[in-house]
Amino acid sequence: RAAAGPAIMVNSCTGKMGHSTAEAVVRAGLTLVPYSLTGQSEAVAVGNVGISGIPVELVGPTERQAALERIRSKYPDLIVVDYTLPSVLNENAEFYCANQLPFVMGTTGGDRERLLADVAASGCYAVIAPNMGKQIVAFQTMMEMMADRFPGCFSGYSLAVAESHQRTKVDTSGTAKAVVKSFNKMGLPLEEEQIEKVRKPEEQIGRMGVPEQHVDSGHAFHTYTLTSADGSVVLEFKHNVCGRDVYAEGTVDACLFLHRQVQAGAEQKLYNMIDVLSAGAMR
Ligand code: NAD
Structure with a gap:
């Protein structure tokens, strides 16, 4: 049974x-294209993966152009998702661009300017x-709006920030850094190095409240505490994933939003998540 909306190809x-x-x-009831572009060695060694019972065939870089022609003839309303590696992101984007394939790029890093x-x-x-x-x-954008609207509103207060991620994450949370920049504008001085990186499991569970099963499997917990000079006022913001x-x-x-823009022949071609939010494009 053909589902409504675009067909989505997820790489990888x-x-x-x-x-x-x-x-x-699949949960959203959309068509998942049963092909996925991946690294050459996996395409050869693994062959296919099961997604919610759907066998998805893996296609390596050397076969992808030929495969795409076949895929496109079957799924003309194609939207591509890219969650790959920083090292291949630019090459993949070039391939999508060369083939005029609308794509949602979630992969981080790589050469962003070139992208x-x-x-x-x-x-x-x-x-x-x-x-x-x-x-x-949306939360991040709201804090930035608050900084623009009420610069210096927390002057005289102090800020403490703690973020917790899986042990293997060595750098400081990008989201925490962005939110701290907004707080700086609100009159709360704090350097990036002062953001506390919580990486010890016992602290993650005890102090930050991370459920045990998510300690290693992936979590992103953030607590921002704003305290007045005399300690009589405390504001606390948290976003825990x-x-x-x-x-x-x-x-x-983002795929559904992009599909609508393509269908409408929108003049603007490049979007970010704030565009998706601004369009009220939530299910
Ligand atoms: P992962 O290592 O589990 O997956 C990357 C996959 O890309 C691997 O399966 C690898 O085989 C495949 N790959 C390698 N070469 C390829 C090629 N030439 N073409 C296609 N696929 C290829 O990593 P992950 O945890 O899934 O994260 C992927 C990316 O997404 C990272 O950059 C991560 O930072 C980013 N990320 C973004 C968001 C977001 O909200 N935008 C959220 C989480 C992670």
Whole structure:
């Protein structure tokens, strides 16, 4: 039975985010294209992966152009999702642009300037966002709006920030850094190095409240505490994410949004998650 809406091809279904997103596509009742572009060695060694009972065939870089022609003839309303690796992101984007394939790029890193330049030069439709968790992006945007609207509103207060992620994450949370920049404008001085990185499981569970099963499997917990000079006022903001579903669901929203823009022949071709939110494009 053909589902309404676009057909979505997720690259690569072998990865953690790709797998979660492909499952979210199926949950949403959309058509998951049973092909996934992946690394050459996996395509040869693994062959296919199961997504919610659907066998998805893996296609390596050397076969992808030929495969795409076949896929496109069967699924003309194609939207592509990319959750791959920083090292292959630019090459993949070039492939999508060259083939005028509308794409949602969730992969982080790579050469971002080159990515934007390639999209602009090709006129290909794309949503590019390092954070597809729309509720988190909405919170971040709200803090930035508050900073613009009420600069210095917390002058004299102090700020403490703690973030917790799986042990393997060595750098400081990008979201925490962005939110701290907004707080700086509100009159709360804090350097990036002062953001506390909580990586010890006992502290993650005890202090931050991370459920035990999410300590290693992936979580993103953030607590910002604002305290007045005399200690009589405390404001606390938290955004705590377990697992990957929030990003996967946001990615599906971005696909639906992009499909609508393509259908409407919108003049603007390049979007981010704030565009998706501004359009009220939530399910
Ligand atoms: P992962 O290592 O689990 O998956 C990456 C996959 O890409 C692997 O399966 C790998 O085999 C595959 N791959 C390798 N070469 C490829 C090629 N040439 N073409 C296609 N696929 C290829 O990583 P992950 O945890 O799924 O994260 C993927 C990316 O998504 C990272 O950059 C991560 O930072 C980012 N991310 C973004 C968001 C967001 O909201 N935008 C959320 C979480 C993660």
